[in-house]
Amino acid sequence: MGKQSAIIGGGVIGAGWAARFLLMGWDVKIFDMDPEAHRKINEVLENARRSLPGLYNVKLPDEGSINFCDTIENAVRGAEWIQESVPERLPLKHKVYHEILKFADKNAIIASSTSGYKPSELNGGIQSQSRVVVAHPFNPVYLLPLIELVPAVDASKPMISRAQKILSEIGMYPLLLRKEIDAHIADRFLEAVWREALWLIKDDIATTEEIDDAIRFGFGLRWAQMGLFETYRIAGGEAGMRHFIEQFGPCLSWPWTKLMDVPELTPDLIDKIAGQSDAQSDKFSIRELERIRDNNLVGILRSLKDQNWGAGAHLRNLDRLLSNNDYNFQAPIETLSRAIPLDWVDYNGHMNEARYLQAFGDATDKFMELIGCDSSYINSGSSYFTAETHIRHLDEVKAGSLIRIFTQCLSGKGKKLHLFHTMMSNERVLATGEHILIHVSLETRRSSMPSKSVAAVLSQISIAHSKLPIPMGAGAGIGKR
């Protein structure tokens, strides 16, 4: 049996947690009294299955099992991680923890998704040492990595380390808070902006759509990759942060914002906001909006991954953790095994033409790594460049499908390397990619001989592969079958 987690409360947040654990190979037991819980959780799971696996460049573990339980007892027994995501009412939470603590394993981590309560408040009603930690996620939980992790003041250090480790293993980015505080960090900002936004709508300065545009066409783009301070550090220029504060600091006491007061949520104001929101967004259903959002987030996260920055750089950690390092050189080598990400497909969901070459290029990169042409080799001034490519597109494949590439070395002597990739989805051959690469000096940009050690590994592989049958389609001219 694999690792086991318990999800107490299966709303949109609890379901997001369930999806993360499941898709990372954990077994999940869910307790939720809502008769609709099953359907709702499956909808979130469906969204997660189409978007999360493709974020990574390696195949995720096989999905765990999911079970719905009638009692908290059945859900939490044997679980290593217990995540509470019930509504934000303290007495209800206390009641739930009371039940959890009766049946939880001694070492189980008990975490709350609360966006506002402090651990001292959560633990206040419990006859036990401060077991409950805050692990506050952000919707969609299956895509956004941030977790605000807030342990109780007397929480055990090894438990905190274990919580950080588990969260990292399921692809989260745990931000350990130094002190407990109402609403942690992020929600204090969200609260401040929300309050100001309500005034802008009440006073007819802007509509919901105009406010959204003022965010997503401007500073929202900045905040997806650097936050507040690194952005302002740049704004300070060579003179730095100190200069920025001197320039911008005094404005803070100007009477710009209305934040000192809370607008009353009268029925009129609620009508106004709901009406504007309909005008802005009701051309899409919530399900459509969720999928648009997920497509966007996958694209943004993967573009940051390409740049090895922030939330994108973070994705690379799991790639490293999960990558296969057991290669057999006697057969075609499995150089790629991954889900097709949402940003690789066209509008009808099929993998785009150019992405076939991207996958073959990734497979070539892995082959390079295996023969010792890795980043340190490249930094030392040599590499292989692709001179020629021949792709045969044989079948289509959809977003989310698992693809694998097997690479056969047709020849690898001297400056020239001849590779043949076969891309499969289960037993279907999707495409073949045949490549001629030339070893080059990165200084002269001209062909050169590979190092002795690279040549030796290549020779070993090409001798082994010369005993394999020549793959169908190899060496063919374009248009000739």
Added chain:
Amino acid sequence: MGKQSAIIGGGVIGAGWAARFLLMGWDVKIFDMDPEAHRKINEVLENARRSLPGLYNVKLPDEGSINFCDTIENAVRGAEWIQESVPERLPLKHKVYHEILKFADKNAIIASSTSGYKPSELNGGIQSQSRVVVAHPFNPVYLLPLIELVPAVDASKPMISRAQKILSEIGMYPLLLRKEIDAHIADRFLEAVWREALWLIKDDIATTEEIDDAIRFGFGLRWAQMGLFETYRIAGGEAGMRHFIEQFGPCLSWPWTKLMDVPELTPDLIDKIAGQSDAQSDKFSIRELERIRDNNLVGILRSLKDQNWGAGAHLRNLDRLLSNNDYNFQAPIETLSRAIPLDWVDYNGHMNEARYLQAFGDATDKFMELIGCDSSYINSGSSYFTAETHIRHLDEVKAGSLIRIFTQCLSGKGKKLHLFHTMMSNERVLATGEHILIHVSLETRRSSMPSKSVAAVLSQISIAHSKLPIPMGAGAGIGKR
């Protein structure tokens, strides 16, 4: 002579404006008394040249001319757009407008980059009708599209329309405000968050880096694509915005935030912030941070463009506006002319292997459009699928370089289409891409005959192209020269 703009004040904001105008083909005259202005503006321009042109799928107009002027008079004479970006001191701004108004054309648009002042304040000191509008941009001005456009209450309607049109033509997204208000919209939010962030640092709840992570690993990713309200609409689920407000609304009166008060910027607090910012970011120089930021923004904007959403969808408008529609079928057809975007290159700045095929794929798409296999044809149930591709990589090319693709139709009879693309950078041949495409029914996913009109255009092109010499490398098998 082309369109002419005047930039009054050439700091980081003014220089960003200058870059936008120049790269969109306007002539620019700059007035700035800083003896370093020349160097500083050139640094911003260099950043803009490497990042902006590649955002678009078509070549931008040829760059305009840039001139530094000794007086405001020389800068503003003949200018259609005059952008003031001097420091945020009202008496200084009034003095500058006084001078501008003496020499500006009667119809020139006079706009201020002010982040805080209202048009009534800007116009207050001026002996003239309310000429000055606010056009508030966001750093980096050459990449972020948002402009908060705030006209004076008595501004002329045609002037406002003209301002919107010009801003759109230089790739901006003008958000027209309904009423003037201190700090417009976005800076009210930034101010609220900044104030709260100062408290968090002062009270040792979080460091600058932790605050940045709390933003960019979580809600910052949401805000890059949807704003506050569309995000919360999804959070409300099927029950909608009204339900969300009922749930979240009451929290607003909880004592979560400290926004009612302004932290005093003591030397100690400034030291603390500057020290934390150094610990977080001083492994990079400001120039390096700027380039990292621009790489990230280009990646994010282009991923949103792929999804046709928000700031990315907006980029497509300029593609349409600038696209060439004058094609000559008697010679190889220019099916692509664009700058290489930052997200198409590897760590040493050369275009990545797979992006060659992406460019060839885009060229094929344009060819398809020209023969009538456009989106409505595809919606009616037919398309061409690529069956085979042969790429010869002949030379390297760097980010920002202009590439062009010329497409020769080698045969186009029946279900089969044979295209040969040649990719050039100036006179250098970078690569060739040869493709066999098959016409298919999108219902059966099997080969089928093209419509009569598509077949007719194809026949016209292939007859004309049969008189051209067969391009070098066509029909070759891989590895054979």
